[in-house]
Amino acid sequence: MNDLIIEAKGLYKTYRGAEKAAVDRIDLTVEKGSFFGLLGPNGAGKTTTLAMLTGLLEPDDGLLKVAGFDIRTSLDEVKRRIGLVPQEISLYPSLTAQENLAYFGMMQGLSGNALNGRIGDCLEFARLTELADKRVETFSGGMKRRLSLAIGIIHEPLILFLDEPTVGIDPASRLFIFENLKAMNANGTTIVYTSHYMEEVQTLCDTAAIMDSGRVIANGRMSALLSRQGKGMIRIRTAPDPTEAVRLDVESLPGAQSAIIKNDLLEIQTQEPEAAIEGVLRLLREKNVKLLSISHGAADLEGLFLSLTGTHLRD
Amino acid sequence: MHDAGNLTRLYASILKETRLIVRDREALVILFVMPLAFVLIMSLAMQDAFMEKSGVFTVAILDNDNGAVGQGVIAAFSSAGYMKTTVLKDAHDEADVKKEINSGRFKFGVIIPKGATTLAKGRVQRQLNFAKDGSGNGVYVRLISDPAMRVDHSNLVASSLARALAGVENRLLWEAVASLSGMEITPEREKEIREILDGNRPFEEVKAEDATGTRTASPMPTSVQQSVPAWSLFAMFFIVIPLSVTFIKERQLGGLTRLKTMPVPSSVVMAGKAIPYFIINQLQIALMLAVGFFIVPLLGGDALSIGNSPIAVGILTISASFAAIGFGLMTAMFCKTTEQSTTFGGTSIIVFAALGGIMVPKFLMPQFMQSISVISPLSWGLDGFLDVFVRGGGVSDILPEAVGLLSFGLVCLCVAAWRFSLKPR
Incomplete structure (x- = not known):
């Protein structure tokens, strides 16, 4: 087992006036050098968890060690070793790219040649060297995201926390961010990544909660x-659209683990795809429901997520 | 791990804040152009109200005497280039004269009582008769002035009246003396006569009286002496808006979230914001003083006179800046949106200014409004500046105002620091 770089035991946080705890005595570990995904529907507690991991919020109870330091007693030591790329762009629009990097670099404690060297590296990393003297307010969304990421790593943190880092950017910038995060992780940086995009987390992360x-x-x-999640997912489209009665019948078929209605699709998790498909086709004939399409795919994180958290809307 | 320390962080904060301000055109207009325009406009527009053009004092004379005294005063005032004299034909009494002054038609009124010449001649005759008792009053010629007049201007007219009356006295005296033919004046006799004359002066000392019967305890400033510190203070406190807006934007854009994950003390962030605005405040006052010194006279106004204590001016400027920054930071901490901060910040400063004698000079306010004005920190600052500029005050004279401003700033800063913390909560 690798060294643990984040270790939370019984972590607890509740907000004043709230009926339920935002984070309810969770245990969480992240191995050094891992690419860790933190997932959850709205209101699940992941933002509060991330805020406690980065020192933005103080836990009400529980143990939390980050980079080997207790966050309650050695917060500054923790802060020197972490970087955060917030969901907001978090830049000063009227400052240039270089000025933004210089400001946050100095606030991280860098100065002189070390600072200048890191500014150059980060501009290069974000592919913004040519635009170093341009004000950020003239940048596209993707350029701002790249610069925001570069600021998060200007002090070469041991752990980089990213909160929805690809919201509202173009595919090229998303790909750029993925490649660079993979490269950083390969070089030893531990990455904690939260996102609503399941395929991103499944592609990038080696561990997840x-x-x-x-x-x-x-x-x-x-x-x-x-x-x-099992061996796979069967998706069928029918006419008329699948009903709750059909879903319950399907769920009781041999080989079917669970069935959910997602939009106009019926999604069936299964360990025995052949048996499940046979059973579904027979059932639909018996019920005089017309089969429009059927597909079978491998298990994915989104399926797991939905099967664990349900499909009802969250506020 | 390399760490350049909090001085580097402070430097970075100051540099960042300065760049944000310098690149914010609207803020620069609010901080520099607006008060500059106010100083120029108000200094020139209020000149008449402040009677800076002392070359022409309008004087109404009510001559109830119609004798040598009245003629002497009218002749003397008419020959003085700095007075425009009008003999009131329709006025009958003191109330009429005060009414004319209160209507703004005249700044001064002179009332020569009925029988003044007869009484004056009688007093002269007593001098010549060597009456040693010296009892009884002389002729009391009254000088009534607009209460908004500066004391030095009132004194100038009073002394002119005194000189005019002295001229009348001399004339009456020598007319009487000339009638006494053959009198030999030896040095001993001359001394004795002088003593007799002093004891039997025909006229009482002239004192300026207000038309309303009350006079402001302090001398009045010129309009430039009022406008420069008033609008400088207004501008200094107006940093509330850019200061709070940049802070709230920083919070909304997430910059503060990043800072909270960095090893940065709250004090560095606060000081990084305060220091550039402190420098801006000093530039504001320097610019406004320069306008008062150099630009206002070019446009026909009086040059600014700032008294004899630049140290006191410096202490007041620093104190006012401290108060303004504290208030700005406190506003930033309590307002959630830029709309809230501009509305609250702008309104509160305008109310402070209106109460504090910035927009309407305090001496023009009714007494109860003058009492209310003490709640405004701008009023404390303005009083301090006027102590120095107009009343010739020094450091000890402005200490109460300076301490008040510093205390106000300290309370605001403490509240702001309590609200703002980079520590996790």
């Missing part, structure tokens, strides 16, 4: 998490 209602409901290596 799924939170719901303030608790961690699944946690572990990505391969192990996906195996929990």
Whole structure:
């Protein structure tokens, strides 16, 4: 087992006036050098968890060690070793790219040649060297995201926290961010990544935790998490659209683990795809429901996420 | 791990804040152009109200005597280039004269009582008769002035009246003396006569009286002496708006979130914001003083006179800046949106200014409004500046105002620091 770089035990946080705890005594570990995804529907507690991991919020209870330091007693030591790329762009629009980097670099404690060297590296990293003297207010959304990411790593943190880093950017900038995060992770930086985009997390992360209602409901290596979902997913489209009665009948078929209605699709998790398909086709004939299409795919994180957290709307 | 320390962080904060301000055109207009325009406009527009053009004092004379005294005063005032004299034909009494002054038609009124010449001649005759008792009053010629007049201007007219009356006295005296033919004046006799004359002066000392019967305890400033410190203070406190807006934007854009994940003390962030605005405040006052010194006279106004204590001016400027920055930071901490901060910040400063004698000079306010004005920190600052500029005050004279401003700033800063913390909560 690798060294743990984040270790939370019984982590608890509740907001004044709230009926339920935002984070309800969770245990969480992140191995050094891992690419860790933190998932959850709105209100699951992942933002509060991330805020505690980065020192923005103080836990009400529990143990939290980040980079080997207790966050309660050695917060500044923790802060020197972490970087945050917030969901907001978090830049000064009327400053240039270079001035933004210089400001945050100096606030991180860099100066002189070390600072200048890191500014140059970060501009290069963000592919903004040519635009170093341009004000950020003239940048596209993708350029701002790249600069925001560069600021997060200007002090070469051991752990980089990213909160929805690809919201509102073009595919090229998204790809750029993915490639650079992978490269940084390969060079030893531990990355904690939160996103609503399941395919991003599945592609990038080697470990993940799924939170719901303030608790961690699944946690572990990505391969192990996906195996929990079974061997695959069958998706069928019917006319008329699948009803709740059909869903319940399908769920009781041999080989079907669970069935959910997603938009106009009926999605069936299964360990035995052949048996499940046979059973579904027979059922639809018996019910005089017309089959429009059927597909079978491998297990994915989104399926797991939905099966664990449900499909009802969250505020 | 390399760490350049908090001085580097402070430098970075100051540099960043300065760049944000310098690149914000609207803020620069508010901080520099607006008060400059106010100083120029108000200094020139209020000249008449402040009677800076002392070359022409309008004087109404009510001559109830119609004798040598009245003629002497009218002749003397008419020959003085700095007075425009009008003999009131329709006025009958003191109330009429005060009414004319209160209507703004005249700045001064002179009332020569009925029988003044007869009484004056009688007093002269007593001098010549060597009456040693010296009892009884002389002729009391009254000088009534607009209460908004500066004391030095009132004194100038009073002394002119005194000189005119002295001229009348001399004339009456020598007319009487000339009638006494053959009198030999030896040095001993001359001394004795002088003593007799002093004891029997025909006229009482002239004192200026207000038309309303009350006079402001302090001398009045010129319009430039009022406008420069008043609008400078207004501009200094107006940093509330850019200061709070930049802070709130920083919070909304997420810059503060980043800072909270960095090893940065709250005090560095606060000082990084305060220091550039402190420098801006000093530039504002320097610019406004320069306008008062050099630009206002070019446009026909009086040059600014700032008294004899530049140290006191410096202390007041620093104190006012401290108060303004504290108020700005406190506003930033409590307002959630830029709309809130501009509305609250702008309104509060305008109310402070209106109460504090910035927009309407305090001496023009009714007494109860003058009492209310003490709640405005701008009023404390303005009083301090006027102590120095107009009343010739020094450091000890402005200490109460300076301490008041510093205390106000300190309370605001403490509240702001309590609200703002980079520590996790």
